[in-house]
Amino acid sequence: MKKYIIISLIAALFLTSCQEKVFDPVLQIGAAAAISTPADGTSFVLDEANAADILTKFEWAAADYGFPAGASYTLELDLGDGSFAAPINLGTVNGLAIENVTVGGFNTTLLANGVPDNTESDVYVRVVSNVASDVDPVASEKITLKVTPYLVVIDYPILHVPGSYQAWDPANDSTVVYSLKGDGFYEGYANFTAADDKFKYTDGPSWDTNWGDTGMDGILDPGGDDIAIGAEGFYKLNVNLNDLTHTFTKTDWGLIGDATPTAWDSDTDMVFDAASGTLKLTIDLTAGKIKFRANDLWDISLGDTDANGSLEYGGDDIVVAEAGNYTVELILNKAIYTYRLTKN
Numbered sequence: 001m002k003k004y005i006i007i008s009l010i011a012a013l014f015l016t017s018c019q020e021k022v023f024d025p026v027l028q029i030g031a032a033a034a035i036s037t038p039a040d041g042t043s044f045v046l047d048e049a050n051a052a053d054i055l056t057k058f059e060w061a062a063a064d065y066g067f068p069a070g071a072s073y074t075l076e077l078d079l080g081d082g083s084f085a086a087p088i089n090l091g092t093v094n095g096l097a098i099e100n101v102t103v104g105g106f107n108t109t110l111l112a113n114g115v116p117d118n119t120e121s122d123v124y125v126r127v128v129s130n131v132a133s134d135v136d137p138v139a140s141e142k143i144t145l146k147v148t149p150y151l152v153v154i155d156y157p158i159l160h161v162p163g164s165y166q167a168w169d170p171a172n173d174s175t176v177v178y179s180l181k182g183d184g185f186y187e188g189y190a191n192f193t194a195a196d197d198k199f200k201y202t203d204g205p206s207w208d209t210n211w212g213d214t215g216m217d218g219i220l221d222p223g224g225d226d227i228a229i230g231a232e233g234f235y236k237l238n239v240n241l242n243d244l245t246h247t248f249t250k251t252d253w254g255l256i257g258d259a260t261p262t263a264w265d266s267d268t269d270m271v272f273d274a275a276s277g278t279l280k281l282t283i284d285l286t287a288g289k290i291k292f293r294a295n296d297l298w299d300i301s302l303g304d305t306d307a308n309g310s311l312e313y314g315g316d317d318i319v320v321a322e323a324g325n326y327t328v329e330l331i332l333n334k335a336i337y338t339y340r341l342t343k344n
Contacts, residue, residue: 033063033073033127033140040143043120048150051104058090059097063129063138070094071131078124079113082142088113090125110149116306117151151310156335157182159239163199163226165192171205174277177237178335186239189251189332191272198226201239201246213246220244234272234279236300251294253279253330259288259320267296270330279330282344289317292330292339302330302337311337 037059044055058075065071075098076087088109091098115121126142157179162170169175177188190199201220203209212224220239229235229248236249254267260283262268270279270292292311293301303315320326320341329340 031061031064032138033129034061035125035127035140035143036060038143038145041146043146043148045148046103046107046150048104048107048152051102051107053103054099055101055103055106057097057099058101058125058127060127060140062096063131063140065131071129074128074130074137076126076128076139077109078126078142079110079115079121082122082124082144084124084126084139084142087126106147107149107152110147111152115147115149116308117149117310119306119308120146120148123147151336154335156180157186159186159241160202160205161188161190161199161237162202163190163192163197165190165194165197165199170202170207170210173205174333177201177239180335184240184242186237186241188237189234190237191234191274191277192229192232195230195232197229197232199229200224200226211244211246218245218247220246236294249300251300252296253292253294254296255281255283255290255328256293257288257290257317257320259285259290267293270328276329277333279332281328283326283328284324285320285326286323288320290320290328291315291317302339304339309338311339 035058038056042056060073063071072092072094073096074092075090076084077090078084078087080086090101110123111117115123123145124142125145127140128137130137158176160170160172161175161177162168162172163175166172166175175190177186179186201211209222211220211222213219213227214221214224216228227248231250233250234253236251237246238248239246253270255270256262256264256267258264260268268281268283270281273280291301291303301314302311304310304318305312305315307316307319318339322343325344327342327344329342331338331340
């Protein structure tokens with residue numbers, strides 16, 4: 001019995017060794033593409049005057065697939081941590097260079113994805129090669145670029161706000177509210193000097209299309225009654241043209257922070273300056289941090305996230321680097337809210 005088992009086992013091994021083995025083809029790659037231009041660490045300070053110019057020529061060495069391969073190459077941009085979790089495609093070509101990325105186009109891409117203007121930021125670039133649909137793409141080593149974008153002046157949609165506080169002039173471009181996203185939501189600020197001031201909204205510098213609030217129920221009515229403000233002061237105005245609703249909120253703005261004499265315990269009030277249309281304050285500050293807030297509460301507050309000079313609701317504390325006497329301006333009469341610290 002044992003002889004038969006041994007013979008059967010030998011036969012099985014012999015037959016197995018004689019069978020032809022079939023392997024899937026394996027693609028050997030020698031080296032990934034490598035970016036040669038621009039150099040790693042190159043700095044770019046973008047300028048609106050050169051918006052139509054080419055930013056730079058992006059050039060790379062070909063990937064080596066071990067045989068003549070007709071690869072395509074995609075130039076990718078990462079605005080996060082360099083992991084390319086959500087890369088932005090700057091172009092795909094069959095050659096070894098891309099030279100149609102303009103200063104303006106690159107600037108718009110940066111701003112649209114949250115890169116702060118007028119501040120140097122690190123961004124990352126790599127090239128990804130593709131040779132066939134059933135072969136995994138191969139990425140080059142990333143390079144780091146240091147880029148300072150510029151703030152683009154955008155013609156935001158506006159509504160005019162004529163009223164008794166500005167002689168009922170719908171053509172006055174200094175009394176308007178803005179829609180930053182062009183989505184029917186508008187916001188802005190206006191200073192009313194009398195308790196019996198009234199106003200309306202107009203679409204354009206004429207009375208052809210206007211809204212009031214008949215019944216003062218928060219609903220805008222085409223050609224409706226004048227909106228009564230009720231008390232003099234500096235007001236935050238919000239309009240939603242999608243459902244024709246509106247609100248107005250009286251705001252008394254102040255400066256707060258450990259750089260101020262009262263630290264984070266209380267505000268130092270700011271005063272509206274009619275000549276500039278801004279809120280101002282002259283104050284002794286120490287090195288530290290400040291923020292702006294309305295009505296001695298945190299419901300409406302402004303800080304400077306990314307330290308780029310523009311203000312955001314609930315934004316980060318603003319750093320005061322040196323102690324001294326400062327004129328502080330809160331500028332809320334533009335589409336993008338800003339501030340200015342001037343050492344006297």
